[in-house]
Amino acid sequence: MCGIAGIYHLETPKPVDATRVEAMCDAIAHRGPDGQGVWTAPGVGLGHRRLSIIDLGGSPQPMASSDGRAMLVFNGEIYNYRELRQELKLLGEVFHTDGDSEVILAAWRRWGPQCVSRLFGMFAFAIYDLDARTLFLARDRLGVKPLFYAPLSDGSLVFGSELKALTAHPLLRREIDPLAVEDYLAWGYVPDHRSILKGVCKLPAGHFLLLRHGAPLPRPVQWWDVSFAERRTARPADLEAELLHLMRQAVTSRMVSDVPLGAFLSGGVDSSSVVALMAETSVDPVRTCSIGFDVAALDETGYATRIARQFGTEHASRTVSPDDFAAIDAVAGMFDEPFADASALPTWRVCQLARESVTVALSGDGADEAMAGYRRHVFQSAEDKVRALIPSGLRRPVFGALGGLYPKADWAPRPLRAKSTLLSLAGDSAEGYARSMAFLPPELRNALYTDEFRRLRGDYRAEEPVLDLMRSAPARSGLDRAQYADLKSWLPGDILTKVDRTSMAVSLEAREPLLDHRLVEFAATLPEAMRVQRGQGKWLMKRTMRRYLPDDILHRPKQGFVTPIAQWFRGPLVQAARDIAGSAALARTGWLDQRKLLGVVEAHVAGTSDNSRLLWQLLMLERALSGLDAH
Structure with a gap:
């Protein structure tokens, strides 16, 4: 696990200042x-920062291919990589190290851009081919590892593992993209189709991207996709056996490490499953860690402790409290862009705890997206059955009117909070799901915006790319399309961004076995009832x-890594809540109505609304805007 950065001249191959590449690497x-x-x-400069995991002393980077060509x-x-290494040896490739980096170079020599389809794992890499004078940039199937890039005014392109690597270059413009703010207020993160900075x-x-000197910047080429268009017809028992095989294979392959390895353990189904399969394979006790909260209703450490005892792990836990709020600037700085998933704070804390004893930690991330584990997936499936019974010409006016009249009853028991369901049923399947995903639905965003920001935003709405994803998805049902949108947008934009930045902030490698692409591809073919x-x-x-796992772990209501920010x-x-309404940084933008922000704060403090998110x-x-201004 590492950080990469580089500079490539798109027009003429001018010399690259090595100190600029060094500065970009120093930022990460x-x-x-x-x-x-x-x-x-x-015309090119490549930089690398290494976290040693495999072949600790033998695979320094930047690395040259055996023939010096790349x-x-x-x-x-x-x-x-070990299987690929053997295959490539039979094809005549010669290896001088024991790591996976040299295998990528040999695969490039043998198969060119198509080498990515042979690589199973998480990756973002750059290969410069000295013969062809091309730069090849590639990112893994599900977006576990990030890669930013931007063209500059001098005709070069810069790239790096994090935005801060790019902002270390003096020619990068720092103009905020208002459409990214619209995206952020809708979803709580800036999706991969945009960046907080224009031009990035x-x-x-x-x-992947294949760049050539003297050629214009091309569009990225999609080399992998997941299809929900097919359905398995095997018996449930056979599907169960196949799933278990794939899960075991995914976990075992991610336990290869030359440094200490452990796992995050929340006590939920996903992390408990990973730990169970690790314990089945490991000779030594698995090292696990968990984070709890000082609000009892949201604390899951008791479940984690039970699983740790059941599988005999070496377990450690800590508690997050309001005192951790003092670290908010550090958390915001990890992401560069605004990032509103409040579980980033405890995720960072659990990464810190893990790093005290291990360098690699397996997580349970990805199962909800791949196997329909979110509450919104259950609702989507049920709502589509209602949509199939009632024509849209009747649903839109009736449910739309009822949803508009129904109060936003955050204080009420969950079954009485019907406003979002009614408004969801008023739209088609894609519109309903986009609404269920949103931090802020369009009418609430619009109410907060000033006239000036509405002008900057124009006709764009954050829901449009998600609707396009769902409506063009290789899928059969509304649930298929919902999961496809999650895998393409929510997963890389929120979940994997959170885990990558918080783990890398403490130099910890996080691995997600439940996002093995073979497992994801299998899950996409399951009948909806499975x-x-x-x-x-x-x-x-x-x-x-x-x-x-015991039934009360398997079937207890899904909670997730919920930080008690409402309390x-x-x-x-x-x-701190009241300070937000009077924030000078937000006021300077002129984007948001300060009077309405004050109303949001006071309604939350009074308990009449839950506006904590x-x-x-x-x-x-x-904090993100302040951080970008400070650089």
Whole structure:
């Protein structure tokens, strides 16, 4: 696990200043404290920061291919590198190291851009081919590892593992993109189709770029996609056996490491499943860690402790409290862009805890997206059945009117909070799902905007790319399309961004076995009833894991890594909430109505509305803007 950065001249191959590449790498030094290197040639410069995991002393980067034709910088892990190495040896390739980096170079020599389809793992890498004078940038199938890039005014293109690597270059413009703010206020993160800074791009998951001197900047090429268009017809018992095989294979392949390895353990189905399969394979006790909260209703450490005892792990836990709010600037700085998933704070804390004893930690991330584990997936499946019964010409006016009249009853028991369901049923399947995903639906965003920001935003609405994803998805049902949108947008934009930045901030490698692409591809072919059944998601996975986990772990209501910000903003952090409404940084933008922000704060403090997610969202926007101004 590492950090990469580089400069490539698109027009003429002018010399590259190595000190600029070094500065870009220094900005992401936390990603690789164990080594560094820079290589330059006419028109190109590649930089690398190394976190040693495999072949600790033998795979320095930038790395040259055995024939000297190509140079590589690589962030990630290739889990099938040993199998590929043997295949490539039979084809005549010669190896001088024991790591996976040299395997990528040999695969490039043998198969060119198509080499990515042979690589199983998480990766973002750059290869400069000295013969063809091309730069190849690639990102893994599901977007576990990030890659930013931007063209500059001098005709060059800069790239790096994090935005801060790019902002270390003096020619990068720092103009905020108002459409990214619209996206952020809708979703709580800036999706991969946009960046907070105009002109900066994120290479989409499952895509590559092939750049040539003298040629214009091309569009990314998609090299992998997941299809929900086919359905397995096997018996449930056979599907269960296949799923267990794929899960075991995914976990075992991610336990290869030359440094200490452990796992995050929340006590939920996903992390407990990973730990169970690790314990089945490991000779030594698995090292696990968990984070709890000082609000009892949201604390899951008791469940984690039970699983740790059941599988005999070496377990450690800590508690997050409002005192951790003092670290909010550090958390905001990890992301560069505004990022409003409040679980980033405890995720960072659990990464810190893990790093005290291990360098690699396996997580349970990805199962909800792949196997329909979110509550919104269950609702989507049920709502589509209602939509199929009632014509849209009747649904839109009736449910739309009822949803408009129904109060936003945050204080009420969950079954009485019907406003979002009614408004969701008023739209088609894609519109309903986009509404269920949103931090702030369009009417609430619009109410907060000033006239000036509405002018800047124009006709664009954050929901449009999600609707396009769902309506063009290779899928059969509304649930298929919802999961496809999650895998393409929510997963890389929120979940994987959170885990990458918080783990890399402490130089910890996080691995996600439940996002093995073979497992994801299999799950996409499951009949809908094998994913959602009797009001529960991840049905086949829970059935499969019955042999390992107790029923109260498998079937308790999904909670997620929920930070108790609602309680904090009404208690110890009430002044912090009020400070948001008077924020000078937000006021300077002229985007948001300050009077309405004050109303949002006071309604939350009084307990008449739960506006905690919006308050956290605004707080992180303020800190991100301040961080970009400070550079």
